[in-house]
Each structure stands twice: as structure tokens, then as C-alpha cells.
Amino acid sequence: MIHRALIALLFAFLLAPVALVFPMSFSADRVIAWPPSAFSFRWYIALFNETALRQAALNSLLLALGVTLLSLAIALPAALAIARGGFRGRDSLMALLTAPLLLPTIVLGLALLIVFAGYGLIGSWLGLAFAHLLITLPYALRVLSTALATIPAAVEEAAASLGAAPGAVFRRVTLPLMTPGVIAAAAISFLVSFDEVVISLFVVGPKLTTLPVAMYRYVESRTDPLVAAVSALLVLFSLAIVLLLDRTVSLRKAIGK
Numbered sequence: 001m002i003h004r005a006l007i008a009l010l011f012a013f014l015l016a017p018v019a020l021v022f023p024m025s026f027s028a029d030r031v032i033a034w035p036p037s038a039f040s041f042r043w044y045i046a047l048f049n050e051t052a053l054r055q056a057a058l059n060s061l062l063l064a065l066g067v068t069l070l071s072l073a074i075a076l077p078a079a080l081a082i083a084r085g086g087f088r089g090r091d092s093l094m095a096l097l098t099a100p101l102l103l104p105t106i107v108l109g110l111a112l113l114i115v116f117a118g119y120g121l122i123g124s125w126l127g128l129a130f131a132h133l134l135i136t137l138p139y140a141l142r143v144l145s146t147a148l149a150t151i152p153a154a155v156e157e158a159a160a161s162l163g164a165a166p167g168a169v170f171r172r173v174t175l176p177l178m179t180p181g182v183i184a185a186a187a188i189s190f191l192v193s194f195d196e197v198v199i200s201l202f203v204v205g206p207k208l209t210t211l212p213v214a215m216y217r218y219v220e221s222r223t224d225p226l227v228a229a230v231s232a233l234l235v236l237f238s239l240a241i242v243l244l245l246d247r248t249v250s251l252r253k254a255i256g257k
Helices: 002-025 042-047 051-084 090-102 105-119 125-149 153-161 166-177 179-195 198-203 211-221 226-249
Strands: none
Touching: 002 226, 042 226, 051 090, 051 125, 051 179, 051 211, 090 125, 105 125, 105 198, 125 179, 125 198, 153 166, 166 179, 179 226, 198 211, 211 226
16 A cells, blocks of 8 residues: 555656646746646647747658658567577677667767768758667667567467468568567657657757757747647647557557566
8 A cells, every 4th residue: 555655656746747737738828837827728729820830740740750660660670680580699789779778869969960960961851860760779679679579489480380481470470479569669669759859959950840849949939838738739649649559459568568
């Protein structure tokens, strides 16, 4: 009972800042203040008149979708090679592909800025996609490797012993069994890319920016609750993806438990 109470207090402490965003997003005040003097849909209506934020949101959506597909295309064969391959250096390959998680994002962003500046990739779709891929690929690889580890190799060996080619074993046995992990990896990659701000600050340009960067720049010059309205929508959007994942494949199956 005491443990449950402590866990509940911990969750309340962690989620309190997120919960405060919602009443602040309905504030009728001209500046962010707590508690709001009155409530209205003023800033939700104003949000649709902000062309820059709407374009940035579209950019983030397209970028996250593209990066998610690239992450899966690279992580899936890499996870198969690491989990099923018998070659030396599998641990080194895993460490290399997940190394970006060990670096502070500001250091990684600065390094990308230095490299991209020499190739004209600053403020380009290609540069942004590559920068986001560096941080989404490790997550996708971890999830897919875990999903593969829960699949008994004997199942694939049985299919192969019955005459199935390696490609047929993957399509008809391995991939269906690891589908929850693939969906989870896609959801995590999408959310990480869509929410990335630190690295994006180094590689965006004046004509191409993402929603988190646009929000960061917005609060530098304004103090109205419009950014709270955007944040509330983003929280609901992320929650919807997690709930959809849980209802579709179950979070336990998605993470290999």
C-alpha cells in the first residue's frame, strides 16, 4: 500500500507540469499567468491564424514520417544480422549504431552543424532527415532487437527444414511474429523525430523549420498562452499514438514482454 502511494505521488510530481498546460491553454489573458483570470478558446482560435506554426507542424509531420521509414529500413536488417548472425563483431556493430544515444544532443548538434556546413546541408530536408535518423535509429534498433530476442530460433529453423527459403521464412514466420515490435519501433521513432528540438536548432534554416524549433523561437519574443495551446495539442497527439499502440498490439507485446 505504501509503495503504491509513493508511486502515485511520483507520477503526480512528474505529470503536474504537463497537467498545468491544459488550463493555461484555455486562458483568456494576454500573457501566461497562473491561475488564469478567465477561460476561453481564444488561443486555440489564434493558433489557426499562425501560418508559420502550421507550416512548421506540416514540416515536422512529413519529416517524422520519412525518418520513421528510414529508421525501420535500416534497423530491421541490422537487428536481424545482430540477433541471428553468427559473425564476430556483433556487439561492436550494436555499439556503433547506438552510439549517438551516449552523446549529449547539444554536442551531436554542434558536430552536425560543422559537418553539414561544408556540404550545404544546413536548412535542407536531407540534412534534417539525416540528423533525426542519427537519434531515431538507435531506438528502433533496440526495440527490434528485443522483439527478435523473444522469437525462438527453433521456429525459423523448423520452417527452413521444411523447405522454406530464407526470404519466405522471414516473410511468413519472423516478420509476423515481430510485428508488434515493428509497430512499437515505428511509433517511438516517429515521436522522437517529431519532438526533437536541440539537434534541429543547429540544422534548420530560415525557410525550413520544425514545430519544436518554431515554438522555441516563438517564446523568445512572446509571452502569450498560444504556445500552451500548441503544447496541449501535442500532449494529446502523443497520448493518442501511445493508446493506439496499446490497443492495437498491446504495450507488453510491443516491448517484448
